[in-house]
Amino acid sequence: MTVRNALNAALDEELARDEKVFILGEEVAQYDGAYKITKGLWKKYGDKRLIDTPITEAGFCGIAIGAALAGLRPICELMTFNFAMQSIDRIVNGAAKNLYMSGGKYSVPVVFRGPNGNAKGLAAQHSQCFAGWYMSVPGLKVLSPTTCEDYRGSLKAAVRDPDPVVLLESEVLYNTQFPVSDEAMDKDFVIPIGKAKIEKLGKDITLIAHGQATLYTMQAAEILAGEGIEAEVINLRSLRPVDWDAIFKSVTKTHRLMSVELGWPVCGVGSEIVATVMENPVFFQLDAPAVRCTGVDVPMPYAENIEYECTPKDHHIVDFAKKVCGVKIK
Numbered sequence: 059m060t061v062r063n064a065l066n067a068a069l070d071e072e073l074a075r076d077e078k079v080f081i082l083g084e085e086v087a088q089y090d091g092a093y094k095i096t097k098g099l100w101k102k103y104g105d106k107r108l109i110d111t112p113i114t115e116a117g118f119c120g121i122a123i124g125a126a127l128a129g130l131r132p133i134c135e136l137m138t139f140n141f142a143m144q145s146i147d148r149i150v151n152g153a154a155k156n157l158y159m160s161g162g163k164y165s166v167p168v169v170f171r172g173p174n175g176n177a178k179g180l181a182a183q184h185s186q187c188f189a190g191w192y193m194s195v196p197g198l199k200v201l202s203p204t205t206c207e208d209y210r211g212s213l214k215a216a217v218r219d220p221d222p223v224v225l226l227e228s229e230v231l232y233n234t235q236f237p238v239s240d241e242a243m244d245k246d247f248v249i250p251i252g253k254a255k256i257e258k259l260g261k262d263i264t265l266i267a268h269g270q271a272t273l274y275t276m277q278a279a280e281i282l283a284g285e286g287i288e289a290e291v292i293n294l295r296s297l298r299p300v301d302w303d304a305i306f307k308s309v310t311k312t313h314r315l316m317s318v319e320l321g322w323p324v325c326g327v328g329s330e331i332v333a334t335v336m337e338n339p340v341f342f343q344l345d346a347p348a349v350r351c352t353g354v355d356v357p358m359p360y361a362e363n364i365e366y367e368c369t370p371k372d373h374h375i376v377d378f379a380k381k382v383c384g385v386k387i388k
Contacts, residue, residue: 062232064206068213082109083135119145126168136172153222154197174226185358187321200298202268206236211249228270254301260290263314268294278375306340315348320369323352351378
């Protein structure tokens with residue numbers, strides 16, 4: 059199953075399960091979605107459940123929040139989270155803070171979903187990773203899945219959650235195929251928000267990643283295994299809340315830690331992970347400084363060959379991990 063099909067099936071099942079669920083966004087209905095995530099759903103459910111909107115993110119995100127306050131469960135598709143900069147006031151000030159500012163009276167059960175970060179040759183204004191941005195906001199739940207099972211379980215959990223959820227997807231992964239278990243194909247399969255997954259067991263170093271970066275990290279872990287370094291790979295899946303128990307237990311076992319992300323280094327996901335480890339007793343389990351392997355701190359270049367070197371790939375991750383493990387790089 060591809061990630062695209064996993065998302066489409068999950069949306070179909072949630073629309074069928076709860077008549078309060080509806081989808082809105084640019085080209086989600088008659089056009090079947092800019093990335094065909096909503097393919098076939100408009101023909102099946104009609105105009106009231108899939109709504110094409112004008113090109114105005116601030117407008118339709120505001121409509122989604124209002125609908126959620128009125129008791130519906132909107133799924134708001136953003137053609138890219140780079141365009142969500144037009145609606146970040148709605149997401150942060152309208153959705154995230156409302157439950158707190160209403161004294162717990164009015165929750166906002168809305169999902170904001172769409173591709174996040176760079177793809178290929180989209181240049182600086184369309185390649186930003188918003189993981190660190192949304193992760194910093196109280197009141198939001200932020201998910202960054204990798205596999206088809208991640209996407210199915212995370213999207214279903216997001217739709218059913220009483221709080222606003224930001225689901226950061228990867229355009230590059232939409233066509234990627236992953237095996238899917240019978241359990242994950244159940245219509246009520248959900249992944250608890252805040253629960254990470256150990257993708258690979260190891261004893262020498264903990265590698266923490268999310269989203270597309272998890273695939274490169276897994277590839278790097280296989281290379282490292284061939285050189286005698288057994289890396290434990292944690293797929294975060296949830297960025298807010300973070301599964302700190304899983305991280306602390308892994309670091310206690312491996313005594314080394316490295317985070318991997320495709321976003322910028324400053325105020326990123328890895329910054330939060332490393333700082334939190336430093337501030338907790340698990341710090342004393344470290345045999346080497348914790349390290350962040352991130353994207354380069356520059357606007358994303360347009361040229362694909364330069365873009366390729368601006369985000370961590372398997373060989374970058376291997377080199378960083380070797381340094382943490384005290385292996386000299388030739």
